[in-house]
Amino acid sequence: MAETLHLEVVTPEKAVFSEPVDDVVLPGLLGQMDILPGHLPILSVLGVGEMIVTQGGKTRHFLVEQGYVEVFNDRVTVLTEGCSGVSDIDIERARRDLERYETAMVELEERSKNEMVPEDIFEQHRLALKRERMKIAFAKEGKIVE
Template identity: 30%
Template sequence: MDNKYHLEVLTPHRKFYDGDVEEIIVTTSVGEVGVQKGHIPMTVALGIGTLKIKNDNVWKEASISNGFMEVKQDNVVILADAAEWPEEIDIMRAEAAKQRAEERLRQKKSQHEYLLAKAALKRALVRMSVAKKYKNI
């Protein structure tokens, strides 16, 4: 029995993933959601976190941030602001982004700037975590 469905992940800059998968687990705005073939149709907002893709009983993980996921009976489309495989993540750049975000959080700015800095910090931490997990750093 074929337990695969089609997954397409698009960012503003590229087609990040386009292929058949067995299962995904993605970070949404309210927690993680797993999707297998035949999942109930839904549309959900994505958060800052990870996208785990299972294909041929092997899991791959990527960092992903913000966007939407549309689940249909036999396919899933994810539109994300950004998505990166571990080998694409520049850890030094992520560390610099983390330090900039932490500095902006220390400054007493507006609520809007505070929320932007918190999001930037979370993105940097997720990117660093994914990269370190798979680069053996």
């Protein structure tokens, strides 16, 4: 059994992370997943949440958006729509975006009283609200990304 995992995190824009790690915790749809060396192969969906990476006794925190994770032969590949550290988050922009999505959600709810609004539109807005709320909370907590 290997003593480390190779973690690779890729967004549509770029490869964010590609390093050996001791442990990675990811936000699964049903809760956190802790991936250690020797983990059984899996393919799973990720939700919006915190990714915690441990390397040589140091812990690093990232905010990841929805995506997928594949674990195979001590390689962990995360394909996500976004991955950022606390220093990458523009908290004022996140607040403006949150306000905009909250307003849009109220408008959608009002519109749905008179016409059929597809559920996937609501789901997209709920996900956007969660993402912006998590950005604000993540930045306020001051998680350190080294």
